Amino acid sequence: MTLYINIAENLLSSWAAVAEITQQLPKLRILNISENRLAKPDAALRPAFASLQILMANRQRYTWEEVLQCAPMWPDVRRLTLVTNRIRSLAPPPPDVFQQLDSLDLDSNPIGDWAEVMKLAALPKLRDLGLANTGLRRLEVPEQSDALFPALQAIVLDSNQIDEWSSVSVLDRLPSLVDVTLRNNPVTAIEKPETTRELIIARVSKLQVLNRTEVTREERRWAELDYLRRFGPAWREAGGRLPAAERGDAWRTFLQTHPRYPAICDAWGAPEDSELKITSDTISANMVSVRLVLLTREGEQLRDLERRLPLTMRLSKLKVLVNKLFRGNIKQLELSYRSPGQDESREIAMDRDRDLRFFGVEEGDLIIARY
Incomplete structure (x- = not known):
């Protein structure tokens, strides 16, 4: 049983020549015809490719129009790779074409305009879409988009010209994208890089994998909490604390830039004014005075020291500093923090190697150490 054949770079000049090979292989599933300049096919060749499911046609100098002329030959194709062709403009495939297609790789084609990509939005089973190095700059997806790319789960956008965060935010409108x-x-x-990753995670609510790395539940939590703090002043200035009926143009502008901010507020609570203060001399100097408190696991206080720390620590x-002061086993050391007067239930674990500003540590806070 022949499942795969590679005839790339063989100086073949027509689909008829390819069909002479494939028609002898009725169970052929995978075909690589890359780097052969093949002339327009004849419809009579369709039976020679009836069982084909995966086709690689890279560096063929094809336009999308030429791809669609060939497509009726591949009624059962599931995965189509068209890297480095001459595809500039796209068009919706005819109703009987690409109905089984679940993976399309258009990397390194000079597409340039996201509006062209949207012409593929009705493909019913498309799950994976490759658009790396295609010259894309601005992405736009309508708010009511449940019918657009209904099955799309993965998209590759490496090495483009995307320069606005709004183009990242609109990815959240694709109903199945993870x-x-x-x-x-x-x-x-x-x-x-670590900040960029958190901003993308916060802006795309269903994201489970980013840049080939899993997005954990804990990572999402920290990314969204940091997003609340980072853009909290702009949210408040735009009228975030006002009743909905009293919000004006500033609020609408804010939502255009941060469409997920209200949902993140709903999930974790709106930021308090105390979390948004950035005007004190201490903060401006990038330093805070905190209390370092050593507690036993049972809650008994053993030591209480005051230290002035940089927010960039x-x-x-x-x-390392806490362990030098309290002389315990650093491998067992756990840190958390809370504001003065709050009980242990309000403590926030410090379990990521980020700086004090990321955690939201403020003047007078308690940093709790336990071994």
């Missing part, structure tokens, strides 16, 4: 690859774009170079450095 896997995004978004690297080497102007928008991903604005912040540090990361958790790993803080653990």
Whole structure:
């Protein structure tokens, strides 16, 4: 049983020549015809490709119009790879074409305009879409989009020209999207890599995999909490604390930039004013005075020290400092923090190697150490 054949780079000049080979292989499933410049096919060739499910036609110099002319030959194709062709414009496939297609790779085609991509939005089973290095700059998806790309779960957008966060936010409107690859774009170079990752996670609510790495529940929690703090001042300034009926143009502008902010508020609670203060001399100086408190597992207080710490101090450095002060086993050290007067139930675990600003530590807070 022949499932796969590779005839790439064989100087074949027509689909008829390919059909002479494939018609002898009635159970053929996978075919690689890349780098052969094949002339327009004859409809009579369709039986020669009836069982084909995976087709690689890279570097064929095909336009999308030429692909659609060939497509009736592949009635059962599931995965189609068209990397580095001449596809600039797209068109909706005819109703009887690509109905079984679940993976389409258009990497390194000069598409440029996301509106062209949207012409594929009615493909009923398309789950994976490759759009790396296609010149895309701005992505737009209508708010009522449940019927658009209904099955799309994964999209690759590496090495494009995407330069606005709004183009990331609209990915949240794709109803089934859970896997995004978004690297080497102007928008991903604005912040540090770890911050960029958190901003993408916060903006795309169903994301489970980002840049080939799983998004855990805990990572999402921290990403969304940091998003609340980061953009809280803009939210408040736009009227976030006002009744809905009293919000105006500033609120609508804010939602255009941060469409998920209200949903994140619903999930974790709106930020308090105390969390948004950035005007004190201490904060401006990038330092805070905190109490370092050593407690037993039973809650007995053993030591209480005051220290002035930089907000840029990361958790790993803080653990080293605390361990020097309290002389325990650093491998067993756990840190958390809370505001003065709050009980233990309000403590927030410090379990990621981020800086104090990320955790929202403020002047006078307690950092609790337990071994």
